[in-house]
Amino acid sequence: MTLRGRKKGETVPKGVVFRLPIYFRYLTELQSQGVERISSAQLGEALDFTAAQIRSDLSYFGSFGQQGYGYNVTTLLGQVRNILGMSRDYAMVLIGAGNLGKAIGSYDWFRAQGFEIKAIFDIDPHLVGNFHGGCTIRPTSELGTYLEENPTDIGIIATPKDASQEMCDLLVQGGVRSIWNFSPTHLNVPASVIVEDMHLTDSLLRLAFRLHERSLKKQ
Amino acid sequence: MTLRGRKKGETVPKGVVFRLPIYFRYLTELQSQGVERISSAQLGEALDFTAAQIRSDLSYFGSFGQQGYGYNVTTLLGQVRNILGMSRDYAMVLIGAGNLGKAIGSYDWFRAQGFEIKAIFDIDPHLVGNFHGGCTIRPTSELGTYLEENPTDIGIIATPKDASQEMCDLLVQGGVRSIWNFSPTHLNVPASVIVEDMHLTDSLLRLAFRLHERSLKKQ
Numbered sequence: 139m140t141l142r143g144r145k146k147g148e149t150v151p152k153g154v155v156f157r158l159p160i161y162f163r164y165l166t167e168l169q170s171q172g173v174e175r176i177s178s179a180q181l182g183e184a185l186d187f188t189a190a191q192i193r194s195d196l197s198y199f200g201s202f203g204q205q206g207y208g209y210n211v212t213t214l215l216g217q218v219r220n221i222l223g224m225s226r227d228y229a230m231v232l233i234g235a236g237n238l239g240k241a242i243g244s245y246d247w248f249r250a251q252g253f254e255i256k257a258i259f260d261i262d263p264h265l266v267g268n269f270h271g272g273c274t275i276r277p278t279s280e281l282g283t284y285l286e287e288n289p290t291d292i293g294i295i296a297t298p299k300d301a302s303q304e305m306c307d308l309l310v311q312g313g314v315r316s317i318w319n320f321s322p323t324h325l326n327v328p329a330s331v332i333v334e335d336m337h338l339t340d341s342l343l344r345l346a347f348r349l350h351e352r353s354l355k356k357q
Numbered sequence: 358m359t360l361r362g363r364k365k366g367e368t369v370p371k372g373v374v375f376r377l378p379i380y381f382r383y384l385t386e387l388q389s390q391g392v393e394r395i396s397s398a399q400l401g402e403a404l405d406f407t408a409a410q411i412r413s414d415l416s417y418f419g420s421f422g423q424q425g426y427g428y429n430v431t432t433l434l435g436q437v438r439n440i441l442g443m444s445r446d447y448a449m450v451l452i453g454a455g456n457l458g459k460a461i462g463s464y465d466w467f468r469a470q471g472f473e474i475k476a477i478f479d480i481d482p483h484l485v486g487n488f489h490g491g492c493t494i495r496p497t498s499e500l501g502t503y504l505e506e507n508p509t510d511i512g513i514i515a516t517p518k519d520a521s522q523e524m525c526d527l528l529v530q531g532g533v534r535s536i537w538n539f540s541p542t543h544l545n546v547p548a549s550v551i552v553e554d555m556h557l558t559d560s561l562l563r564l565a566f567r568l569h570e571r572s573l574k575k576q
Contacts (some may be wrong), residue, residue: 145527147521150566155566156563157470158562158563158566159556159558159559159560159562159566160543160559162562163541163542163543163556163559166545167542170393184543185543190375199537208551215439221566222562222565222569223564223565223566223568223569223572224562224565224569226569228565228568235521236460237456237459237460237463238457238460240456240459240460241455241456241457241459241460242557244456245557245558247541247558248561251558253561253565261482266508282385290567292561292564292565292568315568315569315571316380316564316568318560318561319565322382322480323382323386323538324379324382324383324404332564332567332568332571334560334561334563334567336555336557336560337378337382338461338555339378339382339464339466339467339470340378340379340382340462341378341537341553342380342472342512342537343377343381343441343510343551344374344375344377344378344442344445344468345511345535345537345551346441346442346447346472346552347369347441347442347512347552348375348535348551349447349510349511349534349535350441350442350445351442351550352534352551353442357419
């Protein structure tokens with residue numbers, strides 16, 4: 139794929155990376171509603187971004203809307219999919235089959251978009267052997283052997299905090315280069331490994347902070 | 358509470374808001390380990406921020422480490438708690454008692470930190486009446502009446518996408534001013550209402566993008 143508008147190897151700014159999935163989600167909705175064209179002003183209004191920011195983000199990837207005509211939704215969605223790296227499939231393993239793990243394991247969206255949970259692991263003997271999300275839950279003691287035999291792109295950690303670093307180390311030893319971390323702790327990994335944190339607690343604290351800040355302003 | 362170092366009503370930059378919960382989480386860990394002092398360099402190394410960034414963030418709230426002595430962990434944690442607005446309790450309701458709702462409802466951490474789920478609602482008659490996380494699950498038809506009688510700070514939406522806007526509207530009509538949204542869609546709310554999105558799909562797409570970007574650089 140050619141990324142017009144940026145040089146090969148150039149890192150995309152965090153702000154743009156943050157907004158790309160939001161574009162993807164909204165364009166998918168528009169497409170399913172049969173909308174064919176959208177202007178940067180309409181996109182901006184729907185997503186609470188400025189039209190200028192949207193034009194800047196999209197031109198960064200070489201997509202230019204036509205004056206008074208806007209963007210073709212299907213073309214733009216295809217470009218955003220390519221930029222996001224969604225033109226290939228990803229093999230995932232899920233570690234932790236508690237409530238949160240079960241919630242993650244039952245998200246149909248992942249599979250539909252090419253992110254497939256191929257195996258689920260848990261340390262709890264009461265959960266091992268149960269069937270969930272198309273997988274039989276395996277004991278974590280088998281994780282190393284599994285990874286040797288099944289190259290895996292993404293390891294999802296949905297264990298309690300105390301177990302997460304150990305599970306992360308097993309994933310890294312098994313050649314997994316991306317960790318999606320739901321446990322509320324900071325994972326230590328080599329520089330070659332990417333960690334994307336999904337901290338529920340951090341998100342709630344940010345919400346509380348914004349609520350608190352509003353109440354201070356009113357005083 | 359006095360926020361030295363910033364004017365009353367001044368908005369805290371998004372980057373600082375983003376990092377505050379990370380400080381909170383790590384300082385809580387240090388405190389539980391009995392660590393009394395930490396330098397900005399040590400904090401930086403543990404959290405992958407630069408020492409300069411940490412000094413800048415903390416001085417923003419009027420906390421200054423002593424040269425060659427660092428920060429007192431307990432004092433700093435207390436300041437971060439206050440800044441985050443954690444010196445009060447928050448009443449929450451949870452809408453959606455599927456796997457994800459159950460996972461959210463069973464997070465002991467929330468209650469321990471003053472975020473209490475006071476009621477859980479679901480539209481599914483098979484779930485209504487069940488007991489979860491200390492609450493009996495109520496039908497969503499009772500949400501309006503409940504909110505009239507029970508002032509609520511935060512509404513958590515963990516419903517499928519199709520139901521989320523309707524549930525959001527009910528929360529807003531019921532006087533809820535903060536929405537913690539787990540459904541993979543953009544919610545429309547009045548300017549007086551804060552929405553904090555927790556989009557699993559967006560997080561996974563960001564991870565895929567970073568993995569894809571690395572593979573492009575290697576080519």
